[in-house]
Amino acid sequence: MRATVIHAPHDIRSEEVPDPTLVKPTDAIVRVSAACVCGSDLWPYRGVTPTTKPRRIGHEFVGIVEQVGDEVTAVKPGDFVIAPFYWCDMTCINCRHGVSTSCLHGGWWGAPDRNGDFVDGAQGEIVRVPLADGTLVATPGMPAPDLIPSLLTLADVMGTGHHAAVSAGVGAGSTVVVVGDGAVGLCAVLAAKRLGASRIVAMSRHADRQAIAREFGATDIVEERGAEGIKQIKELFDGVGPDCVLECVGTAESMDQALRSARPGGMVGYVGVPNGGAELPIQTMFGTNVGANGGVAPVRNYIEELLPEVLDGTLNPGRVFDLELPLSEAAEAYAAMDERRATKVLLRP
Amino acid sequence: MRATVIHAPHDIRSEEVPDPTLVKPTDAIVRVSAACVCGSDLWPYRGVTPTTKPRRIGHEFVGIVEQVGDEVTAVKPGDFVIAPFYWCDMTCINCRHGVSTSCLHGGWWGAPDRNGDFVDGAQGEIVRVPLADGTLVATPGMPAPDLIPSLLTLADVMGTGHHAAVSAGVGAGSTVVVVGDGAVGLCAVLAAKRLGASRIVAMSRHADRQAIAREFGATDIVEERGAEGIKQIKELFDGVGPDCVLECVGTAESMDQALRSARPGGMVGYVGVPNGGAELPIQTMFGTNVGANGGVAPVRNYIEELLPEVLDGTLNPGRVFDLELPLSEAAEAYAAMDERRATKVLLRP
Numbered sequence: 059m060r061a062t063v064i065h066a067p068h069d070i071r072s073e074e075v076p077d078p079t080l081v082k083p084t085d086a087i088v089r090v091s092a093a094c095v096c097g098s099d100l101w102p103y104r105g106v107t108p109t110t111k112p113r114r115i116g117h118e119f120v121g122i123v124e125q126v127g128d129e130v131t132a133v134k135p136g137d138f139v140i141a142p143f144y145w146c147d148m149t150c151i152n153c154r155h156g157v158s159t160s161c162l163h164g165g166w167w168g169a170p171d172r173n174g175d176f177v178d179g180a181q182g183e184i185v186r187v188p189l190a191d192g193t194l195v196a197t198p199g200m201p202a203p204d205l206i207p208s209l210l211t212l213a214d215v216m217g218t219g220h221h222a223a224v225s226a227g228v229g230a231g232s233t234v235v236v237v238g239d240g241a242v243g244l245c246a247v248l249a250a251k252r253l254g255a256s257r258i259v260a261m262s263r264h265a266d267r268q269a270i271a272r273e274f275g276a277t278d279i280v281e282e283r284g285a286e287g288i289k290q291i292k293e294l295f296d297g298v299g300p301d302c303v304l305e306c307v308g309t310a311e312s313m314d315q316a317l318r319s320a321r322p323g324g325m326v327g328y329v330g331v332p333n334g335g336a337e338l339p340i341q342t343m344f345g346t347n348v349g350a351n352g353g354v355a356p357v358r359n360y361i362e363e364l365l366p367e368v369l370d371g372t373l374n375p376g377r378v379f380d381l382e383l384p385l386s387e388a389a390e391a392y393a394a395m396d397e398r399r400a401t402k403v404l405l406r407p
Numbered sequence: 408m409r410a411t412v413i414h415a416p417h418d419i420r421s422e423e424v425p426d427p428t429l430v431k432p433t434d435a436i437v438r439v440s441a442a443c444v445c446g447s448d449l450w451p452y453r454g455v456t457p458t459t460k461p462r463r464i465g466h467e468f469v470g471i472v473e474q475v476g477d478e479v480t481a482v483k484p485g486d487f488v489i490a491p492f493y494w495c496d497m498t499c500i501n502c503r504h505g506v507s508t509s510c511l512h513g514g515w516w517g518a519p520d521r522n523g524d525f526v527d528g529a530q531g532e533i534v535r536v537p538l539a540d541g542t543l544v545a546t547p548g549m550p551a552p553d554l555i556p557s558l559l560t561l562a563d564v565m566g567t568g569h570h571a572a573v574s575a576g577v578g579a580g581s582t583v584v585v586v587g588d589g590a591v592g593l594c595a596v597l598a599a600k601r602l603g604a605s606r607i608v609a610m611s612r613h614a615d616r617q618a619i620a621r622e623f624g625a626t627d628i629v630e631e632r633g634a635e636g637i638k639q640i641k642e643l644f645d646g647v648g649p650d651c652v653l654e655c656v657g658t659a660e661s662m663d664q665a666l667r668s669a670r671p672g673g674m675v676g677y678v679g680v681p682n683g684g685a686e687l688p689i690q691t692m693f694g695t696n697v698g699a700n701g702g703v704a705p706v707r708n709y710i711e712e713l714l715p716e717v718l719d720g721t722l723n724p725g726r727v728f729d730l731e732l733p734l735s736e737a738a739e740a741y742a743a744m745d746e747r748r749a750t751k752v753l754l755r756p
Contacts, residue, residue: 151670152672155672157696159696321506323504328693337689338687344680352693353697
């Protein structure tokens with residue numbers, strides 16, 4: 059089969075690799091209908107995180123089950139399934155606490171499992187799915203093709219934006235600022251709106267992203283960053299700032315902006331993978347009572363909640379995809395996102 | 408009048424100072440019935456924070472109103488009043504958001520206000536109280552003398568322990584660990600119990616403090632610290648840790664212990680004044696989804712909620728006082744707390 063391999067920064071290749079097969083009785087084999095490139099895939103692409111040897115990449119996909127192991131009962135061949143950006147059992151105590159990213163028995167796509175057996179990356183034609191009963195969520199029947207982009211966002215960006223909002227405590231009447239206008243930031247706007255926020259500011263400099271943010275529920279746009287951006291935010295919210303700030307970037311600058319934008323007693327919900335090296339400034343946070351909550355989003359725990367609204371068309375997070383390419387052109391997909399020619403690229407095997 | 412002055416580390420003096428008088432029409436003059444020494448007063452006493460010149464000290468008191476300015480309407484001469492460890496108007500947007508420590512017009516005891524007018528410290532016989540309508544809470548009638556220690560804790564330690572619990576999201580059925588067995592830590596145990604925690608572990612090595620912790624609702628005691636302490640905590644809670652950790656110390660070590668003790672997805676409520684210089688480790692927090700929330704406790708916002716239960720005897724946070732001295736012996740009060748001969752010392756003018 060064909061799969062995407064990163065060899066070095068800016069060196070993404072579409073290669074022939076062996077087809078996966080069932081390894082454990084809890085596995086499923088899934089033929090990928092759609093995958094995509096994540097903002098976090100750009101960290102190794104840009105060399106911000108190292109690539110020491112060629113490795114499979116990609117962690118978001120939806121597809122159709124082809125085979126299941128003897129112990130798999132929740133999905134069956136022919137089912138259309140959504141996989142989160144990691145695999146997990148959904149039965150351990152951490153999964154039951156709602157934090158399936160800390161599954162005691164789970165792991166990551168494109169890497170060996172605890173026994174050393176390789177688990178496929180998601181930017182490929184076929185994926186071996188460990189712990190299939192926990193990892194996969196089947197849709198009721200085969201979804202219409204136009205729903206596939208939105209279903210695919212439940213693998214990561216929509217669930218991650220939702221996690222930012224949940225972590226910040228967004229509820230009815232909350233005032234919200236979203237830092238970051240990538241796919242996750244845009245989904246965070248949508249999640250905040252869905253949870254009842256009364257006012258949502260999207261911080262964005264790009265007209266096309268501003269337009270989607272407004273479509274998703276943003277009431278205001280702030281283009282400035284840094285001190286001037288914080289000043290404008292404070293002015294929009296009684297001079298003190300909003301209740302909740304959703305940090306969807308992961309740099310030291312974006313987190314600083316988030317922490318300094320929130321009102322005293324406010325909460326920053328953060329989901330951007332931290333890549334700035336800066337720690338959280340406890341003295342500042344202590345003085346203002348601004349909290350920080352979030353992390354690697356347990357999107358598997360959110361799929362059942364969000365799925366019905368995607369299926370009935372209430373939620374259309376698939377709007378974040380603005381480019382679609384064949385899997386064989388994965389290199390161009392990365393380049394387009396790296397150069398900001400695309401917000402998020404969908405790949406079709 | 409007599410008041411307490413810190414001249415240098417380990418140099419606390421009881422001195423004659425001018426009696427305060429009304430400066431602004433929003434002031435009240437309060438004769439102190441009881442004051443006390445705070446764990447945070449030990450930072451300058453120990454030289455951890457600098458003392459560059461002699462200054463008045465103390466920020467917790469209850470007393471009886473002697474005079475009020477023309478614009479004061481909420482309290483009157485003869486009222487018994489509780490003051491929080493800062494002063495505030497309770498009408499600005501931050502106070503209305505529940506964060507009166509960030510009052511737009513408030514300030515701190517023992518320091519100049521925004522106009523440069525000196526505001527008394529609390530370890531004295533008489534205190535000029537700015538913004539008296541916001542700052543002070545009068546009890547209904549004159550309280551029985553044996554209630555005074557518990558009423559005094561509403562000025563700081565009980566409200567601060569409560570803030571740790573609220574910030575961590577303690578509710579019915581929560582599992583809780585309290586780091587720190589000082590007066591705030593013990594009050595945090597009491598607050599967690601009051602909020603419905605199902606299991607509360609007090610981390611303490613001192614038999615007398617363990618006894619109060621158990622009386623306040625602790626179900627378990629862990630004496631170990633560091634890696635061994637964290638191991639024992641994890642074992643008590645399904646191998647993963649509790650929902651909530653209340654950090655009531657403020658050192659880098661105590662915060663590290665708190666963050667590493669919480670279960671994935673758990674929350675650290677922190678109220679210890681940060682004095683370790685260490686920032687919060689965002690990579691670790693991101694990976695485990697452990698949040699941090701809290702800060703300088705807005706105890707004024709909690710007095711009305713907690714006061715009825717103190718007045719009817721349901722809550723007895725005054726148990727944290729284990730030594731009572733005359734105000735003139737403030738130096739001995741500091742020494743007793745510094746040397747851990749006392750948990751918290753009450754001072755009577």
